[in-house]
Amino acid sequence: MLKRQVPFVMVDIAVIDDEEHLDIYDKMVFMIINRYAGNEDGKAWPSRPTIAKKARCSVDRVDKSIKNLMRLGLVRKEPRKKENGSNHSNVYEIPPMISSIPVSGFVPEQVAAAPKEEEKKISIYEVFYQTFGKVETPIQTQSMMQFQQEGLSDDLIIYGLEQTGLAGANFRYAEKIFHSWVKDGIRTIEQAKAAEQKYQELKKRPNRNQVPSKPMPEWLKEEEKKDDPKLNDFDQTAEEEANQKWLQELLKQG
Template structure:
Protein backbone atom coordinates (compact mmCIF):
# COMPACT_ATOMS: atom_id res chain seq x y z
CA UNK A 1 0.00 0.00 0.00
CA UNK A 2 1.41 3.39 -0.99
CA UNK A 3 2.29 5.75 1.87
CA UNK A 4 0.47 8.72 0.37
CA UNK A 5 -2.66 6.63 -0.13
CA UNK A 6 -2.54 5.39 3.47
CA UNK A 7 -2.10 8.94 4.81
CA UNK A 8 -5.03 10.17 2.70
CA UNK A 9 -7.19 7.39 4.17
CA UNK A 10 -6.08 8.36 7.65
CA UNK A 11 -6.88 12.04 7.15
CA UNK A 12 -10.21 11.18 5.54
CA UNK A 13 -11.17 9.15 8.61
CA UNK A 14 -11.24 5.83 6.75
CA UNK A 15 -8.72 4.31 9.16
CA UNK A 16 -9.44 4.47 12.89
CA UNK A 17 -6.49 6.50 14.19
CA UNK A 18 -6.85 6.07 17.99
CA UNK A 19 -6.70 2.28 17.60
CA UNK A 20 -3.60 2.44 15.40
CA UNK A 21 -1.90 4.89 17.71
CA UNK A 22 -2.62 2.73 20.75
CA UNK A 23 -0.97 -0.20 18.96
CA UNK A 24 2.00 1.61 17.40
CA UNK A 25 2.84 4.65 19.55
CA UNK A 26 5.77 2.98 21.29
CA UNK A 27 7.24 1.94 17.94
CA UNK A 28 7.02 5.58 16.89
CA UNK A 29 8.99 6.70 19.97
CA UNK A 30 6.03 8.26 21.79
CA UNK A 31 5.30 7.94 25.50
CA UNK A 32 1.90 7.91 27.20
CA UNK A 33 1.77 11.66 27.86
CA UNK A 34 2.61 12.46 24.25
CA UNK A 35 0.01 9.98 23.05
CA UNK A 36 -2.64 11.48 25.32
CA UNK A 37 -1.82 14.99 24.12
CA UNK A 38 -2.14 13.92 20.48
CA UNK A 39 -5.52 12.35 21.21
CA UNK A 40 -6.58 15.63 22.84
CA UNK A 41 -5.62 17.52 19.70
CA UNK A 42 -7.67 15.07 17.64
CA UNK A 43 -10.64 15.49 19.98
CA UNK A 44 -10.47 19.30 19.78
CA UNK A 45 -10.22 19.09 15.98
CA UNK A 46 -13.40 17.00 15.91
CA UNK A 47 -15.12 19.82 17.83
CA UNK A 48 -13.88 22.43 15.34
CA UNK A 49 -11.00 23.80 17.41
CA UNK A 50 -7.95 23.30 15.19
CA UNK A 51 -5.51 25.16 17.44
CA UNK A 52 -6.30 24.56 21.13
CA UNK A 53 -4.07 26.38 23.59
CA UNK A 54 -1.78 24.55 26.01
CA UNK A 55 -4.12 25.65 28.81
CA UNK A 56 -7.13 24.09 27.08
CA UNK A 57 -5.30 20.84 26.42
CA UNK A 58 -3.87 20.65 29.95
CA UNK A 59 -7.36 21.00 31.47
CA UNK A 60 -8.18 17.52 30.18
CA UNK A 61 -4.89 15.99 31.34
CA UNK A 62 -2.93 15.56 34.54
CA UNK A 63 -0.18 17.96 33.47
CA UNK A 64 0.37 21.69 33.79
CA UNK A 65 0.07 24.02 30.83
CA UNK A 66 3.83 24.61 31.01
CA UNK A 67 4.47 20.87 30.69
CA UNK A 68 1.92 20.77 27.89
CA UNK A 69 3.81 23.53 26.04
CA UNK A 70 7.04 21.59 26.50
CA UNK A 71 5.53 18.41 25.03
CA UNK A 72 4.08 20.35 22.10
CA UNK A 73 7.51 21.81 21.31
CA UNK A 74 9.05 18.34 21.53
CA UNK A 75 6.46 16.90 19.14
CA UNK A 76 7.15 19.68 16.64
CA UNK A 77 10.93 19.19 16.95
CA UNK A 78 10.57 15.43 16.41
CA UNK A 79 8.35 16.03 13.38
CA UNK A 80 5.30 14.39 14.87
CA UNK A 81 3.34 17.64 14.76
CA UNK A 82 3.53 20.89 12.83
CA UNK A 83 1.85 24.26 13.00
CA UNK A 84 0.36 25.43 9.71
CA UNK A 85 -0.83 28.90 8.79
CA UNK A 86 -4.20 28.95 7.05
CA UNK A 87 -6.51 31.67 5.81
CA UNK A 88 -10.27 31.88 5.53
CA UNK A 89 -12.00 34.87 3.91
CA UNK A 90 -8.86 36.94 4.28
CA UNK A 91 -8.35 36.06 7.93
CA UNK A 92 -5.22 34.17 8.89
CA UNK A 93 -5.12 31.54 11.61
CA UNK A 94 -2.90 28.71 12.87
CA UNK A 95 -3.78 25.06 13.12
CA UNK A 96 -2.11 21.88 14.29
CA UNK A 97 -1.37 19.32 11.59
CA UNK A 98 -0.66 15.69 12.43
CA UNK A 99 0.24 14.79 8.84
CA UNK A 100 3.94 14.21 9.77
CA UNK A 101 2.81 11.71 12.39
CA UNK A 102 0.54 9.95 9.90
CA UNK A 103 3.48 9.50 7.52
CA UNK A 104 5.57 8.01 10.31
CA UNK A 105 2.67 5.72 11.21
CA UNK A 106 2.25 4.67 7.57
CA UNK A 107 5.98 4.03 7.28
CA UNK A 108 5.94 1.86 10.40
CA UNK A 109 3.02 -0.18 9.10
CA UNK A 110 4.69 -0.66 5.70
CA UNK A 111 7.93 -1.69 7.42
CA UNK A 112 6.06 -4.35 9.40
CA UNK A 113 4.33 -5.50 6.25
CA UNK A 114 7.69 -5.88 4.47
CA UNK A 115 9.00 -7.86 7.43
CA UNK A 116 5.97 -10.15 7.26
CA UNK A 117 6.46 -10.60 3.51
CA UNK A 118 10.15 -11.35 4.03
CA UNK A 119 9.27 -13.91 6.70
CA UNK A 120 6.74 -15.56 4.38
CA UNK A 121 9.24 -15.67 1.52
CA UNK A 122 11.91 -17.13 3.80
CA UNK A 123 9.53 -19.85 5.00
CA UNK A 124 8.54 -20.61 1.40
CA UNK A 125 12.20 -20.98 0.41
CA UNK A 126 12.95 -23.27 3.33
CA UNK A 127 9.90 -25.37 2.43
CA UNK A 128 11.15 -25.50 -1.16
CA UNK A 129 14.50 -27.02 -0.17
CA UNK A 130 12.70 -29.67 1.90
CA UNK A 131 10.40 -30.60 -1.00
CA UNK A 132 13.34 -30.95 -3.41
CA UNK A 133 15.26 -33.16 -0.99
CA UNK A 134 12.19 -35.34 -0.47
CA UNK A 135 11.69 -35.77 -4.21
CA UNK A 136 15.37 -36.48 -4.88
CA UNK A 137 15.53 -38.77 -1.85
CA UNK A 138 18.80 -37.24 -0.67
CA UNK A 139 20.32 -33.97 0.56
CA UNK A 140 20.94 -31.46 -2.22
CA UNK A 141 24.51 -30.86 -3.34
CA UNK A 142 26.08 -27.40 -2.95
CA UNK A 143 25.70 -26.84 -6.72
CA UNK A 144 22.01 -27.79 -6.57
CA UNK A 145 21.46 -25.46 -3.62
CA UNK A 146 23.14 -22.71 -5.60
CA UNK A 147 20.83 -23.39 -8.55
CA UNK A 148 17.79 -23.09 -6.30
CA UNK A 149 19.10 -19.83 -4.87
CA UNK A 150 19.76 -18.49 -8.39
CA UNK A 151 16.21 -19.29 -9.50
CA UNK A 152 14.81 -17.35 -6.56
CA UNK A 153 17.26 -14.46 -6.11
CA UNK A 154 18.65 -13.88 -9.62
CA UNK A 155 15.81 -15.03 -11.88
CA UNK A 156 13.04 -13.89 -9.54
CA UNK A 157 11.14 -17.17 -9.87
CA UNK A 158 8.19 -17.64 -7.56
CA UNK A 159 8.63 -20.66 -5.21
CA UNK A 160 5.24 -21.98 -6.30
CA UNK A 161 6.37 -22.05 -9.94
CA UNK A 162 9.59 -23.82 -8.96
CA UNK A 163 7.50 -26.46 -7.17
CA UNK A 164 5.35 -26.83 -10.29
CA UNK A 165 8.46 -27.28 -12.48
CA UNK A 166 9.72 -29.93 -10.07
CA UNK A 167 6.44 -31.84 -10.41
CA UNK A 168 6.68 -31.55 -14.19
CA UNK A 169 10.13 -33.12 -14.04
CA UNK A 170 8.91 -35.91 -11.75
CA UNK A 171 6.01 -36.79 -14.08
CA UNK A 172 8.35 -36.72 -17.08
CA UNK A 173 10.74 -39.12 -15.32
CA UNK A 174 13.50 -36.56 -15.83
CA UNK A 175 14.36 -35.56 -12.31
CA UNK A 176 17.42 -33.37 -12.66
CA UNK A 177 18.16 -29.69 -12.19
CA UNK A 178 19.07 -29.10 -15.84
CA UNK A 179 15.63 -30.26 -16.96
CA UNK A 180 13.85 -28.20 -14.28
CA UNK A 181 15.90 -25.17 -15.29
CA UNK A 182 14.78 -25.72 -18.90
CA UNK A 183 11.12 -25.81 -17.80
CA UNK A 184 11.49 -22.57 -15.83
CA UNK A 185 13.30 -20.91 -18.75
CA UNK A 186 10.52 -21.94 -21.12
CA UNK A 187 7.84 -20.61 -18.81
CA UNK A 188 9.63 -17.30 -18.28
CA UNK A 189 10.20 -16.91 -22.04
CA UNK A 190 6.44 -17.34 -22.58
CA UNK A 191 5.48 -14.89 -19.83
CA UNK A 192 4.24 -17.56 -17.42
CA UNK A 193 3.82 -15.98 -13.98
CA UNK A 194 1.31 -18.21 -12.20
CA UNK A 195 0.87 -21.93 -11.63
CA UNK A 196 -2.43 -21.84 -13.51
CA UNK A 197 -0.73 -20.32 -16.58
CA UNK A 198 2.00 -22.95 -16.34
CA UNK A 199 -0.62 -25.69 -16.21
CA UNK A 200 -2.33 -24.40 -19.37
CA UNK A 201 0.98 -23.97 -21.20
CA UNK A 202 2.16 -27.50 -20.34
CA UNK A 203 -1.18 -28.98 -21.36
CA UNK A 204 -1.02 -27.25 -24.76
CA UNK A 205 2.57 -28.39 -25.22
CA UNK A 206 1.67 -32.02 -24.54
CA UNK A 207 -1.33 -31.90 -26.86
CA UNK A 208 0.87 -30.48 -29.61
CA UNK A 209 3.51 -33.16 -29.01
CA UNK A 210 0.87 -35.92 -29.07
CA UNK A 211 -0.68 -34.61 -32.30
CA UNK A 212 2.70 -34.52 -34.05
CA UNK A 213 3.36 -38.24 -33.41
CA UNK A 214 2.60 -40.77 -36.19
CA UNK A 215 -0.73 -42.52 -35.71
CA UNK A 216 0.91 -45.98 -36.15
CA UNK A 217 3.34 -45.37 -33.31
CA UNK A 218 3.08 -47.90 -30.52
CA UNK A 219 4.86 -45.74 -27.97
CA UNK A 220 2.86 -44.55 -25.03
CA UNK A 221 2.08 -40.84 -24.81
CA UNK A 222 2.60 -38.85 -21.68
CA UNK A 223 -0.74 -38.28 -19.92
CA UNK A 224 -1.76 -34.75 -19.07
CA UNK A 225 -0.90 -34.46 -15.40
CA UNK A 226 -2.66 -31.92 -13.18
CA UNK A 227 0.21 -31.08 -10.88
CA UNK A 228 -1.92 -28.48 -9.11
CA UNK A 229 -3.74 -31.29 -7.33
CA UNK A 230 -2.12 -32.15 -4.01
Protein backbone atom coordinates (compact mmCIF):
# COMPACT_ATOMS: atom_id res chain seq x y z
CA MET A 1 0.00 0.00 0.00
CA LEU A 2 1.38 3.39 -1.00
CA LYS A 3 1.91 5.93 1.78
CA ARG A 4 1.35 9.63 1.33
CA GLN A 5 4.63 11.39 0.64
CA VAL A 6 3.38 14.98 1.06
CA PRO A 7 2.55 16.90 4.24
CA PHE A 8 -1.03 16.45 5.40
CA VAL A 9 -3.23 17.18 8.40
CA MET A 10 -5.71 14.90 10.13
CA VAL A 11 -9.19 16.18 10.92
CA ASP A 12 -11.54 14.39 13.31
CA ILE A 13 -14.47 12.69 11.62
CA ALA A 14 -16.83 14.18 14.22
CA VAL A 15 -15.92 17.66 12.95
CA ILE A 16 -16.33 16.81 9.28
CA ASP A 17 -19.64 14.98 9.74
CA ASP A 18 -21.24 17.51 12.10
CA GLU A 19 -24.36 19.14 10.64
CA GLU A 20 -25.84 20.61 13.81
CA HIS A 21 -23.23 22.78 15.54
CA LEU A 22 -20.73 23.83 12.86
CA ASP A 23 -21.09 25.75 9.61
CA ILE A 24 -18.62 25.74 6.73
CA TYR A 25 -16.60 28.61 8.21
CA ASP A 26 -16.34 26.98 11.64
CA LYS A 27 -14.96 23.85 10.01
CA MET A 28 -12.51 25.80 7.86
CA VAL A 29 -11.20 27.79 10.84
CA PHE A 30 -10.84 24.60 12.87
CA MET A 31 -8.92 22.87 10.08
CA ILE A 32 -6.56 25.83 9.64
CA ILE A 33 -5.79 25.99 13.37
CA ASN A 34 -5.36 22.24 13.33
CA ARG A 35 -2.98 22.56 10.37
CA TYR A 36 -0.67 24.79 12.43
CA ALA A 37 -1.00 22.80 15.67
CA GLY A 38 1.80 20.45 16.67
CA ASN A 39 1.10 16.77 17.15
CA GLU A 40 2.62 16.73 20.65
CA ASP A 41 0.75 19.50 22.44
CA GLY A 42 -1.97 20.47 19.91
CA LYS A 43 -1.08 24.16 20.19
CA ALA A 44 -0.83 26.75 17.42
CA TRP A 45 -0.64 30.53 17.15
CA PRO A 46 -1.57 31.68 13.63
CA SER A 47 -2.70 35.29 13.50
CA ARG A 48 -6.37 36.11 12.88
CA PRO A 49 -5.61 37.73 9.49
CA THR A 50 -3.70 34.59 8.47
CA ILE A 51 -6.66 32.39 9.40
CA ALA A 52 -9.04 34.74 7.57
CA LYS A 53 -6.91 34.69 4.42
CA LYS A 54 -6.77 30.90 4.30
CA ALA A 55 -10.45 30.48 5.22
CA ARG A 56 -11.45 33.06 2.56
CA CYS A 57 -13.50 35.13 4.96
CA SER A 58 -13.28 38.27 7.08
CA VAL A 59 -11.45 38.57 10.42
CA ASP A 60 -14.81 39.26 12.09
CA ARG A 61 -16.09 35.94 10.76
CA VAL A 62 -12.97 34.21 12.11
CA ASP A 63 -13.67 35.70 15.55
CA LYS A 64 -17.23 34.42 15.46
CA SER A 65 -16.13 30.92 14.44
CA ILE A 66 -13.44 30.78 17.13
CA LYS A 67 -16.02 31.78 19.72
CA ASN A 68 -18.30 28.98 18.56
CA LEU A 69 -15.42 26.47 18.51
CA MET A 70 -14.50 27.48 22.06
CA ARG A 71 -18.11 27.11 23.20
CA LEU A 72 -18.18 23.57 21.82
CA GLY A 73 -14.85 22.62 23.34
CA LEU A 74 -13.10 22.23 19.99
CA VAL A 75 -10.59 25.00 20.67
CA ARG A 76 -9.08 26.74 23.68
CA LYS A 77 -7.70 30.25 23.35
CA GLU A 78 -4.99 31.90 25.42
CA PRO A 79 -4.09 35.57 24.76
CA ARG A 80 -0.39 36.42 24.41
CA LYS A 81 1.47 39.65 25.06
CA LYS A 82 4.68 40.96 23.59
CA GLU A 83 7.52 42.22 25.76
CA ASN A 84 6.33 45.80 25.32
CA GLY A 85 2.84 44.87 26.51
CA SER A 86 1.11 44.97 23.12
CA ASN A 87 -1.09 42.14 21.90
CA HIS A 88 0.45 39.17 20.17
CA SER A 89 -1.30 36.41 18.24
CA ASN A 90 -3.35 34.08 20.41
CA VAL A 91 -2.31 30.56 21.32
CA TYR A 92 -4.94 28.01 20.30
CA GLU A 93 -5.13 24.51 21.71
CA ILE A 94 -7.03 21.62 20.15
CA PRO A 95 -8.14 18.60 22.24
CA PRO A 96 -6.20 15.37 21.57
CA MET A 97 -9.29 13.45 20.50
CA ILE A 98 -12.75 14.50 19.36
CA SER A 99 -15.32 11.73 19.32
CA SER A 100 -18.44 13.87 19.72
CA ILE A 101 -19.49 17.53 19.77
CA PRO A 102 -19.55 19.32 22.17
CA VAL A 103 -16.32 17.98 23.68
CA SER A 104 -16.81 17.32 27.39
CA GLY A 105 -14.21 18.69 29.79
CA PHE A 106 -12.70 21.11 27.26
CA VAL A 107 -15.24 23.95 27.40
CA PRO A 108 -14.39 27.12 29.37
CA GLU A 109 -17.23 28.09 31.70
CA GLN A 110 -17.45 31.71 30.53
CA VAL A 111 -17.89 30.58 26.91
CA ALA A 112 -20.17 27.62 27.59
CA ALA A 113 -22.92 29.95 28.77
CA ALA A 114 -23.34 31.61 25.35
CA PRO A 115 -26.93 32.79 24.78
CA LYS A 116 -29.10 30.48 22.71
CA GLU A 117 -30.33 33.35 20.55
CA GLU A 118 -26.83 33.98 19.29
CA GLU A 119 -26.43 30.30 18.42
CA LYS A 120 -29.48 30.41 16.18
CA LYS A 121 -28.66 33.69 14.47
CA ILE A 122 -27.49 33.07 10.93
CA SER A 123 -24.60 35.11 9.57
CA ILE A 124 -24.27 37.12 6.37
CA TYR A 125 -21.61 34.73 5.12
CA GLU A 126 -23.78 31.66 5.71
CA VAL A 127 -26.58 33.27 3.71
CA PHE A 128 -24.09 34.20 0.97
CA TYR A 129 -23.02 30.55 0.72
CA GLN A 130 -26.64 29.35 0.70
CA THR A 131 -27.55 31.91 -1.98
CA PHE A 132 -24.67 31.50 -4.41
CA GLY A 133 -23.39 28.01 -3.50
CA LYS A 134 -19.85 29.21 -2.87
CA VAL A 135 -17.74 31.10 -0.37
CA GLU A 136 -17.45 34.84 -0.98
CA THR A 137 -14.20 36.24 -2.36
CA PRO A 138 -12.15 38.75 -0.34
CA ILE A 139 -13.42 41.53 -2.65
CA GLN A 140 -17.03 40.52 -2.03
CA THR A 141 -16.38 40.37 1.72
CA GLN A 142 -14.90 43.87 1.57
CA SER A 143 -17.92 45.08 -0.40
CA MET A 144 -20.39 43.82 2.21
CA MET A 145 -18.30 45.24 5.05
CA GLN A 146 -18.33 48.61 3.27
CA PHE A 147 -22.13 48.57 3.12
CA GLN A 148 -22.17 47.76 6.84
CA GLN A 149 -20.02 50.82 7.49
CA GLU A 150 -22.44 52.90 5.41
CA GLY A 151 -25.29 51.98 7.73
CA LEU A 152 -26.81 48.73 6.45
CA SER A 153 -27.45 46.23 9.24
CA ASP A 154 -26.61 42.53 9.03
CA ASP A 155 -30.31 41.69 8.85
CA LEU A 156 -30.86 44.09 5.95
CA ILE A 157 -27.89 42.72 4.00
CA ILE A 158 -29.14 39.18 4.62
CA TYR A 159 -32.57 40.23 3.32
CA GLY A 160 -30.95 41.67 0.20
CA LEU A 161 -29.01 38.47 -0.43
CA GLU A 162 -32.18 36.41 -0.01
CA GLN A 163 -34.04 38.63 -2.51
CA THR A 164 -31.13 38.21 -4.92
CA GLY A 165 -31.41 34.44 -4.58
CA LEU A 166 -35.15 34.55 -5.28
CA ALA A 167 -34.41 36.57 -8.43
CA GLY A 168 -31.80 34.01 -9.52
CA ALA A 169 -29.26 36.81 -9.91
CA ASN A 170 -25.57 37.19 -9.01
CA PHE A 171 -23.79 39.27 -6.38
CA ARG A 172 -23.61 42.31 -8.66
CA TYR A 173 -27.40 42.41 -8.49
CA ALA A 174 -27.21 42.42 -4.68
CA GLU A 175 -24.67 45.26 -4.75
CA LYS A 176 -27.07 47.37 -6.82
CA ILE A 177 -29.78 46.76 -4.22
CA PHE A 178 -27.42 47.77 -1.40
CA HIS A 179 -26.33 50.90 -3.29
CA SER A 180 -29.94 52.01 -3.77
CA TRP A 181 -30.74 51.40 -0.09
CA VAL A 182 -27.77 53.48 1.03
CA LYS A 183 -28.71 56.26 -1.40
CA ASP A 184 -32.40 56.27 -0.40
CA GLY A 185 -31.71 56.10 3.32
CA ILE A 186 -33.29 52.65 3.75
CA ARG A 187 -32.05 51.08 6.98
CA THR A 188 -34.65 48.46 7.93
CA ILE A 189 -36.28 45.48 6.27
CA GLU A 190 -39.68 47.16 6.70
CA GLN A 191 -38.47 50.21 4.77
CA ALA A 192 -37.04 47.97 2.04
CA LYS A 193 -40.35 46.11 1.68
CA ALA A 194 -42.29 49.39 1.54
CA ALA A 195 -39.98 50.73 -1.19
CA GLU A 196 -40.42 47.52 -3.20
CA GLN A 197 -44.20 47.69 -2.89
CA LYS A 198 -44.20 51.31 -4.06
CA TYR A 199 -42.03 50.38 -7.04
CA GLN A 200 -44.41 47.55 -8.03
CA GLU A 201 -47.39 49.92 -7.83
CA LEU A 202 -45.66 52.43 -10.10
CA LYS A 203 -44.99 49.68 -12.65
CA LYS A 204 -48.72 48.92 -12.83
CA ARG A 205 -49.66 52.50 -13.73
CA PRO A 206 -50.37 53.08 -17.47
CA ASN A 207 -47.80 55.04 -19.41
CA ARG A 208 -49.38 57.96 -21.25
CA ASN A 209 -46.57 58.01 -23.80
CA GLN A 210 -47.00 54.34 -24.61
CA VAL A 211 -47.96 53.55 -28.23
CA PRO A 212 -51.45 51.94 -28.40
CA SER A 213 -51.33 48.24 -29.07
CA LYS A 214 -54.47 48.37 -31.30
CA PRO A 215 -54.74 50.40 -34.52
CA MET A 216 -56.59 53.74 -34.28
CA PRO A 217 -60.22 53.51 -35.53
CA GLU A 218 -60.99 55.24 -38.86
CA TRP A 219 -63.59 57.49 -37.28
CA LEU A 220 -61.02 58.77 -34.84
CA LYS A 221 -58.60 59.47 -37.68
CA GLU A 222 -61.29 61.51 -39.46
CA GLU A 223 -62.06 63.44 -36.30
CA GLU A 224 -58.38 64.24 -35.90
CA LYS A 225 -58.24 65.46 -39.50
CA LYS A 226 -61.10 67.87 -38.82
CA ASP A 227 -59.27 69.30 -35.85
CA ASP A 228 -55.94 69.55 -37.67
CA PRO A 229 -55.53 73.13 -39.06
CA LYS A 230 -52.79 72.03 -41.47
CA LEU A 231 -55.08 69.49 -43.09
CA ASN A 232 -57.91 72.03 -43.29
CA ASP A 233 -55.64 74.58 -45.00
CA PHE A 234 -54.55 71.94 -47.51
CA ASP A 235 -58.16 71.02 -48.37
CA GLN A 236 -59.10 74.71 -48.80
CA THR A 237 -56.19 75.38 -51.17
CA ALA A 238 -57.04 72.36 -53.31
CA GLU A 239 -60.66 73.53 -53.61
CA GLU A 240 -59.58 77.02 -54.76
CA GLU A 241 -57.29 75.56 -57.41
CA ALA A 242 -60.14 73.38 -58.71
CA ASN A 243 -62.46 76.43 -58.98
CA GLN A 244 -59.85 78.43 -60.91
CA LYS A 245 -59.36 75.57 -63.34
CA TRP A 246 -63.13 75.33 -63.89
CA LEU A 247 -63.38 79.07 -64.64
CA GLN A 248 -60.53 78.87 -67.15
CA GLU A 249 -62.26 76.03 -68.99
CA LEU A 250 -65.50 77.99 -68.99
CA LEU A 251 -63.82 81.10 -70.52
CA LYS A 252 -62.25 79.03 -73.26
CA GLN A 253 -65.61 77.70 -74.26
CA GLY A 254 -67.04 81.22 -74.38
